[in-house]
Amino acid sequence: MPTATAKISGTTVASADHYETVEGNIYFPPDSLDKSLLSSSDTHSNCPWKGQASYYNITVDGKTVKDAAWYYPTPKEKATNIKDHVAFYGSKVNVSVA
Template identity: 60%
Template sequence: MASAMTRAIWNGAVIAATDTYELVEGNVYFPPSTVDMQYAKPSDTHTTCGWKGQASYYTIVVDGKENKDAAWFYPSPKPAANNIKDYVAFWKGVQIEKAPIIR
């Protein structure tokens, strides 16, 4: 049985990896337990989505290089987005790739 492992990679480091995630508006949202938090530094940035609520951000840091606000999550989403509460999505050059895994 084969399935796909989805990974978020930046500056050569795997920031997150999972075979289960939520896909919202074309963005892969990784479960919080699948994100390697050694690379994620809390940011003071916040934005608001009309139907998801207020997003918080992480700056991704790998080998001393920073990618400011390259990850976001919804700590207290509106009810319509409850399925992505605390899940983390990436942008700003963070590559999302799927690799087959054999079981």
Template identity: 55%
Template sequence: MPKAIWNGAVLADSDRCEVVEGNQYFPPDSIQQDYFKESSTHTTCPWKGVASYYSVEVDGQVNKDAAWYYPTPKEAAKNIAGYIAFWKGVKVEV
């Protein structure tokens, strides 16, 4: 089962992930919400739409914009609506 780990904490784990462009996207109900803080960062993907970000905080350490998701993706990416993916040193074990 895929797991996302950073700073010794399991941020998310699920056997219902979606893989897009090599990234594991975790269902919204699989994340440990206490570690996630909304960010004001947004980026745009030509085919997925506008991404929103979370910063992750574990034991007082913050990993800014370490997770992203598409709240209202374009039609081609509707299967990952609200699903969360990781980068910036977050280890995803498959």
């Protein structure tokens, strides 16, 4: 599997050669994240088939990008493959596969 990378301003937030792709979004496994850059957000949203999503803010070089990533801590049955995996908004984070 090709390596997927998520970066903000050249700083790697996540990098993995194993990940899940759902609805065109790459979901990075928890062990691929630089958790020192992430902080929990109060934002939540709901997907009819995946369940309730929680969000992360990402801080790089003293600048915080709000709600730049999301994950499903307790996904519904059809989405258990992405439990705790993190996806990033392409408008806020550069996600590439090479």
